[in-house]
Amino acid sequence: xxxxxxxxxxxxxxxxxxxxxxxxxxxxxxxxxxxxxxxxxxxxxxxxxxxxxxxxxxxxxxxxxxxxxxxxxxxxxxxxxxxxxxxxxxxxxxxxxxxxxxxxxxxxxxxxxxxxxxxxxxxxxxxxxxxxxxxxxxxxxxxxxxxxxxxxxxxxxxxxxxxxxxxxxxxxxxxxxxxxxxxxxxxxxxxxxxxxxxxxxxxxxxxxxxxxxxxxxxxxxxxxxxxxxxxxxxxxxxxxxxxxxxxxxxxxxxxxxxxxxxxxxxxxxxxxxxxxxxxxxxxxxxxxxxxxxxxxxxxxxxxxxxxxxxxxxxxxxxxxxx
Numbered sequence: 001x002x003x004x005x006x007x008x009x010x011x012x013x014x015x016x017x018x019x020x021x022x023x024x025x026x027x028x029x030x031x032x033x034x035x036x037x038x039x040x041x042x043x044x045x046x047x048x049x050x051x052x053x054x055x056x057x058x059x060x061x062x063x064x065x066x067x068x069x070x071x072x073x074x075x076x077x078x079x080x081x082x083x084x085x086x087x088x089x090x091x092x093x094x095x096x097x098x099x100x101x102x103x104x105x106x107x108x109x110x111x112x113x114x115x116x117x118x119x120x121x122x123x124x125x126x127x128x129x130x131x132x133x134x135x136x137x138x139x140x141x142x143x144x145x146x147x148x149x150x151x152x153x154x155x156x157x158x159x160x161x162x163x164x165x166x167x168x169x170x171x172x173x174x175x176x177x178x179x180x181x182x183x184x185x186x187x188x189x190x191x192x193x194x195x196x197x198x199x200x201x202x203x204x205x206x207x208x209x210x211x212x213x214x215x216x217x218x219x220x221x222x223x224x225x226x227x228x229x230x231x232x233x234x235x236x237x238x239x240x241x242x243x244x245x246x247x248x249x250x251x252x253x254x255x256x257x258x259x260x261x262x263x264x265x266x267x268x269x270x271x272x273x274x275x276x277x278x279x280x281x282x283x284x285x286x287x288x289x290x291x292x293x294x295x296x297x298x299x300x301x302x303x304x305x306x307x308x309x310x311x312x313x314x315x316x317x318x319x320x321x322x
Contacts, residue, residue: 002226005289006310007039007076008032009230010066011297012057013048015252020057022065029066029073031299035306039074039106040066041230041291044081047117060093067101075101078195078230078291079108079177083128084121087135088155088162091142095166103167108195108228109136110177113257129182136174136190143171175228179260181210188214193226198254198262201285204229207261208286229287233268234295235275235304242269242295249295268292272304276312283313 010029012020029040044059063075075097082090098105111132112118118125134152141148141157143166148157166172175195176187187194188211196204212222232250236242246267256262268278282290294301 002288004283004287005038006305007041007074007289007291008037008302009078009291009293009297010040010042010062012042012059012062013045013054016049016053016055019055022057022062025057025062026065026069028297028299028302030069031302033070033073035302037073037302037306039076039289039291041076041078041108044077044079045114045117046081046084047120048114050116060097063105064097064100067097067104073104074106075104076106076228076291077108078197078228079110079175081112081117082109082135083112083123083131084117085135087138088142090135091139091162094139094172095143095162095164098166098168098172099164101167103172105166105168105172106175106228107172108175108177109191111183129186133186133190140171173226175226179207179257179262181214184211185214185218187211188220188222188225189218191225193228195228195230196262197230198232198256198264198266199229200261200263200266201281201287203261203263204282204287205285226288227286228289228291229282230291230293231266231268231282232264232293232295233275233301233305235270235272235301235309237271239270239274242271242275245269245295272308273312275305275309279309280313 010025012025014020032040042059042062045056048054048056059077059080067075111128115125138152138155142162148160150157173192175193176191177195178184194211208227215222215225232246234242234246236245246269250264268275292305
């Protein structure tokens with residue numbers, strides 16, 4: 001099992017009337033790198049919200065700016081709504097970002113859930129699973145084949161050559177997000193791993209075991225699959241104070257799918273020692289890369305996580321340094 005890693009999510013979206021600040025995001029990412037975090041992760045939507053709109057800075061543009069400001073951070077998208085994008089153009093954009101960052105891109109991909117967004121983009125919502133698989137196949141071919149020929153629906157390839165290829169070969173790691181078994185089977189068949197959101201240690205352990213079983217059914221070695229888990233966190237002087245803070249933060253920023261096992265109760269909260277104990281439970285459940293979503297995206301939360309929480313974890317966990 002690889003050494004556990006810790007990253008942080010970026011505030012490239014927020015509830016209106018606030019607007020994401022590009023300057024604040026760049027400073028936050030640079031600070032995370034200086035503290036030794038392994039990765040930063042941008043959220044992805046084109047449109048989100050009606051009565052309660054969420055202004056969004058586009059994920060690829062955000063990560064490209066961060067790539068130019070940082071040297072070591074892995075740059076993740078958690079998750080890109082793949083059916084909304086033209087796969088040929090997206091393959092070019094992603095390969096370019098991987099080249100610009102010298103191989104630091106990690107892709108979280110999902111079929112999507114917000115029907116209004118699909119309607120606005122002219123993409124049939126009911127066909128999103130089929131479109132996901134088709135778009136992924138097209139991107140893989142453009143990244144890995146010298147010349148692409150043939151057609152996939154309305155995409156016609158006549159000795160199509162896409163250069164440069166991604167910096168990472170054969171391509172950046174592909175983490176597929178989702179909850180239900182048909183999507184988890186997609187992880188096992190098409191992905192390099194699974195990216196999940198707001199899972200408790202117990203639900204993560206059970207679902208990860210199902211994915212590994214599906215991989216064996218596909219003739220894949222389950223040990224080759226990786227995983228990423230996104231978890232909100234609030235560190236405070238007491239559990240009660242942290243509990244109030246994280247519940248208010250989640251209530252303003254996030255929803256959980258009613259058909260999933262995602263839950264706000266997955267939040268890491270409490271004193272540094274309590275938070276470390278809760279994180280250790282996720283590592284014991286098999287989580288390899290934890291993406292923390294610090295309460296209100298406050299820089300001081302980054303500091304306390306780096307200096308007082310992560311160093312308390314069991315030996316062998318990735319540690320951060322000032």
